[in-house]
Amino acid sequence: MPDLTVIAEPARAKLNLALHIRHRRADGYHELETLFAFVEHGDIVRVAPATKDSFTLTGPFASVLAAEGDNLVTRAAARFRATFGGGAHAIELEKHLPVASGIGGGSADAAATLRALARIHGVDPADPRLFAIADRLGSDVPACLLGRTALGQGRGERLLPIEGLAGTPALLVNPGVAVSTAAVFRGWDGQDRGPIGTGDLLTAAQAGRNDLERPARVLAPEIDAVLAALAAQPGVLLFRMSGSGATCFALLENHAARDAAARALRLPGWWVAATALC
Template identity: 65%
Template sequence: MTTPRPSAANAAIVEPAPAKLNLALHVRRRRDDGYHDLETLFVFCRDGDTITLADAPTDRLVVTGPFAAALDASDAAAWPADNLVTRAADAFRRAFGIDACYAITLEKNLPVASGIGGGSADAAATLRALARCHAVALDDPRLHAVAAGLGADVPACLLGRTAFGTGKGDALVALDAFAGTPVLLVNPGVAVSTAAVFAGWDGHDRGPLDPADPLAGRNDLEPPARVLAPVIDTVIARLAAQPGATLARMSGSGATCFALFETPAQASAAAAAITAAHPDWWQLATTLV
């Protein structure tokens, strides 16, 4: 059965894919399915990648933006099976019995393999765009099931708001917190393998995360990530030393780090100071939503 398409389906749909941060990430144990039981607080930035979706006679994915080359798909009229955007579109069509083709443009503004959910956010934005195209409610359980099948972070990115995550990170409780908080993201230009970081976790359960007090938490993946990329130490130290910084920590499995600030002016000043010292580091000054 094919889901009816709304009358506006021929219009291009633009969907943001905001950067994801883990304000804290506690690893509790390794599961039998290969994943880890986590407790984490997800937050999302105002800025990130962008997905544009339109009807097309054949499937086509084009990747643009400053990090397009990292995906080896710039200006390619192809549908790579190993890309999370195309996997999301294929899984959506199977789940909802849809026979249609799409032209998708991914504007890749976020560095890849950087701990800020770039691929997961892109997949989630693709699902939201397709849901809009086919008048599927965002709280449809089938949509959440598709997201969960694509990766542990995709359900949180589909929700796109502050949430406490447990299990693999896909059991979510939405929270009202941190909206409008200024934040500075910094990546030293190092891609870190998520699998390698988790493999380096020492297996020690250091206790639960209190979602009401994430600033007192920690990121249990920081120590193994620092072994793989020692420059993370320098990034966090630089961020923590900036005036007005209230928290400096690594996000996810790294190597992107972040600092929360009291005011946007302080975040902008920190960005300028870090650029002066490390002009080759990527950074993004934004706010949480």
């Protein structure tokens, strides 16, 4: 899409530094508390005004989504137009994040689409109507639209921005398996193990947990090997599965430790991304 009118928006991977499930609600959703953070690595969404709507997939994970006629990006664009107006758009999604992997790839793509369209049409990125669209698209989309470290409550859509750890080296590892979010939530044992604690972000995250890790590991035992490999790396400050899996992450003391861990974990079939919190 080599055009000067193209708006490019990063769709950064989302991490759940902690994810506490409190209870299952009457509407079928789960009440939760989570520490959202974002890393530099992610997808890229490019949007340009056009005479006719089009959607193009590129990037290393494009083929995984190619069979889908409908996705969060096209839904986000349709709902933006229904709310704010505007004509047709050519949208390109450059897909670098694995699909169904617990790092909010689809949610980040939808949020980036909304931000790009808002820039094109002069909509304030803090407009509550944008966040209302995001909320209807999915529980993680509002956090991805906010795009900064935050405490998430409710389904994850109630957001309180907090001080982050920008620049902290991070390593993302996926064992090459996709995990169904719905199946993982169904496997949660229903035990409320308490809220996220107080203190600075790293302290709260280290004292926290991911309540979806156990059911995800039952569905995808490959996660065990990733977590064990991350735990064994020197300089690790925190390691955990993100979201409903199967991607796991580590925060590390410095870039040298991160890069050494990345070299050690580049195993056949594993996806590895050396990045940093932003």
